[in-house]
Amino acid sequence: MLCKYVLTVDSISYDIPKSCIQNWDEIKFSRKRSGLEGITRTFTSKFQFVGEAYDLILEEYLSKYLASNASITVYTITNSHTYEEFFSCRLDFGSLTYDGNTVSINSIDDSVANIIKANKGTQYEYSVDEIKDVYQLYYDSVSMNYSQPHTLGGNTVENDASLQYIVIDKGIYVEAITYSLPLYISGGELPSRDSPLEFYDAPQESKDDPNVFVKALSDIDIVLNFSFEYYISYSDAYTxxxxxxxxxxxxxxxxxxxKRWGYNKGDVTPSNLNESIKIHLTKGQALFFDLKVTFNRVNASTGNIYFRNFKFETRFTSRANPIYVDAIRPIDVLNRLLKSMNGGNEGIYGEIASGVDERLDNCVILAAESIRGIPQAKLYTSYTKFKNWMETVFGFVPVINGVTVFFKHRDKLFSDNNVKDLNSSFSSFEYKVDSSRIYSLVRVGYDKQDYESMNGRDEFRFTTEYTTGIDITDNVLELISPYRADVYGIEFLSQKRGQDTTDSESDNDVFFVCASTTLHDNGGVQTYKEYRLIRSGWEISGVLDPETMFNTMYWQGGILQANAGYIGMFTKKLSYSSSDGNSDVVVNGIGMKDDFNVESGIITCGDVSFTTYNEDIPPTDDETIKILKDDLVYEGYIKEVSSTVERNEGVKYDLFVRSITKA
Structure with missing residues (x-):
């Protein structure tokens, strides 16, 4: 390959001969993939200059020290006998060494790929106010189950923890007396905001207005569950x-x-109550329990009513009032990350393919602090977390084209278009299996969260494990999203609004929901001035309340489907093994525990390498390369392709093999 070299020092360009580059025969250029993503370029990392180039670089360094500025550009000749730029890079004066004859200096790869590589793991903090969308999310919550137990306020009996008694102290001569049954709040789980009920202690008192144990703040259906035995003391002669x-x-x-229950003195067995009573309360209504005691004559004696194994709780389902949460579009997060990695400068731009996955088209990101309603909320994330989220949940990977980082579905990079047929014009053929792409276990979903709530047992967007049927390796494929989609995590954060609580680790988490300003309902289209959660189109069972459940589309089955082509690389079937969460869910007729079958993979676990004397490096990412060897046709995609620029050694190919067929 005939080349021309241009050394630019302090903005002045000099054409230099090949003899000024001592290691001219080591200058390499390659295009390679990082995993199954887009292709990026790499080139020689060090240049050794002699002669005129030595003098130019040394003079620049001695006059400007670390402020020195120089670059090298390599041009190749075209079929029309003109030169076009092959690659260009700045020179790193912080790596300079010289010995009187040779200046050695590293190149600086300031390509978009290298900028991302250097900064991808850095976590940035962004003000939500600066990146939020003009529309907020109308968060209308999810129904949850609650319970409030009450204990009996009676006296305990020594050596019998299950037995209590209430003292009936008439104090005056009466034929009957009514007390409020002494009930006291004990533990339980109630809504942190917008509770439809208010609960109270109900002391043992005798008065016309009984002590209530619960009052409705809004219309609500409740269930009273209670069970106990009670009886009159055998030594009580008057009750x-x-x-x-x-x-x-x-x-x-x-x-x-x-309702009324009774026990008569002399009954053979204690009165045994075991009830579950459904009651509808309207706003302002309250409930009470009374204990009415009747005597055989007017007297003022004291008696005891005994209770054994007393259990009582009020259960209800409640849904908090809607709130508004600032929403952020994924594309805005991507572009802010690219700007941050570029030193706060514009110049690198992000794009995300649309019309491929409606789960992504209708996705918005929520900062945990925004859900909690914390003023001046912040979003904490890195490019690595964003990329891993896109890849895990949607199967989207980055493709770098100039100054644009374009996220598209992985399958689009491995199509059967644009076939480059090299026939048998190659040497140094080798086929091998890449064991790093073979997995015996697939872990899919999200990191498990620990909730201080019985409702958390309903959450299914945690980690589920599937076996592949392969026993020749112990490799594990991790399809775990760093961003969260758990509904109960969002709900519990929203219930902390207005509470003066300390910060927690979850305040730094990033959530996402499926929502849109345009919803299809009953054949019509409704447009809103806020994002509304999307629930239709995803039928679910196996959860507490399917009607209010959301983010169903981000379940593990959706993740597997988005990555089916990748999974098909090493297996045709995944079998359920275990789950950290609720594994009884069924989405659109598919159960969490069902096998996941894959028709085909985008590639296989095989690689093929060879060298061809055609010096043209394929210019496109998705070009299919085809070769013929021993009556077998190998088709695949670029894993890495490289050449030594000034040596006529041809081009070395490493391909991901898609298929092997007989010619």
Missing amino acids: TKAEIVLGGRYEDGRLVEL
Whole structure:
């Protein structure tokens, strides 16, 4: 390959002969993939200058020290006998060495790929106010189950923890007396915001207005679950009857009896209550339990009512009121990351393919601090986290084209278009299996979160493991998203709004939801001035409330489908092994525990290498390379292709093999 070299020093260009570059025969250029992504370029990292070039570079260094500025550009001749730029790079004066004859200096790869490589792991902090979309997310929550237990406020009995008693101290001469059954709040789980119920302790008192244990703040259906035995003390000669009364109190003070249970002195066995009572309360209504005791004559004696194994709780389902959360488009996060990695400068631009996956087209990102409602909320992320999220959840990988970083689906990089047929014009053929692309286990989903809630057991967007049926390796494929899609994680953060709580690790997390300003409903289209959660189109069962569940489309099955071509590289079937979360979910008729079958892979686990004396390096990323060897046709894609610029040694190919067929 005939080349021309131009050395630029302090903005002045000098054509230099090949003899001024001592290591001219080592100058290499290659195009290679990092994994199954787009192709990037690499070239020689060190130049050794002699002669005129030695003098120019040394003079620049001695006059300007570390402010020196120089670059080298390599041109190759075309078929029309003109020169075109092959590659260009700046020279790193921080690596300069010289011995009187030769100046050695490293090149600086300031390509977009190298800028990303150097900064991809850096975590940046962004003000949500600066990158948020004009539309907010209308977050209308998810229904959750709650319970409030009450304990009985009776006296305990020594050596019998299951037995309690209530002292009936008449104090005056009466034929009957009514007490509020002594109930006291004990633990439980209630909404942190917008609770439809208010619970109280109900002390044992005798008065016309009973002590209520719960009051409705809005219309609500509840279930009272209680079980216990009770009876009158055998030594009580005057108490003849003890009744438990469940009653309601209207907002205007009116009382109503809902149900009554009784025990008569002399009954052979204690009265055994085991009830589950459904009640609809309207706003302002309250409930109480009374204990009514009847005597066989007017007296003022003291008696005891005994209770054994007392259990009582109020259960209900509630959905918090809607709130607004700042939303960020993925493309805006990508472009801000590219700007940050470029030293805060414009010049590198991001694009994301649309119309491929509606789950991505309708995706918005939420900062944990925004969900909590923290003022001046921040988003914390890195390019690596963004890229891994795109690759895991959607199967999208970056392709660098000039100054543009374009995320597209991986399958689009491995099509059967643009076939380059090299026939048998090659040497040094070798085929080998790349064992690093063979996996015995696939872990898919999201990192498990620990919730302080019984509702957390309903969450299924954690990590699920599948076996591949391969036993020749112990490699594990990790398809784990660094961004979170767990609905209950979002809900629990939203319930912390307005609370003066300390910061937690989850405040730095990044969430995403499927939402749109345009929703299709009952054959029509409704447009909003805010993002609305998308629930239609994804039927789900096996969860507490399918109607309010969202982010169903980001379940493990969706991730597997997005990466099916990659998985098909090493197996045709995944078999369920285990899950960190709720594994009983079924989405659009497909269960979490079902086998996942793959029709084909984008490539195989085989690689083929060879050298051809055609010095043209394929210019496109998705070109299929075809060769013929021993009556077998090998088709594949570039893994790496390289050449030594000034040596006529041809081009060395390493290909991902897609198929091997008989000629």
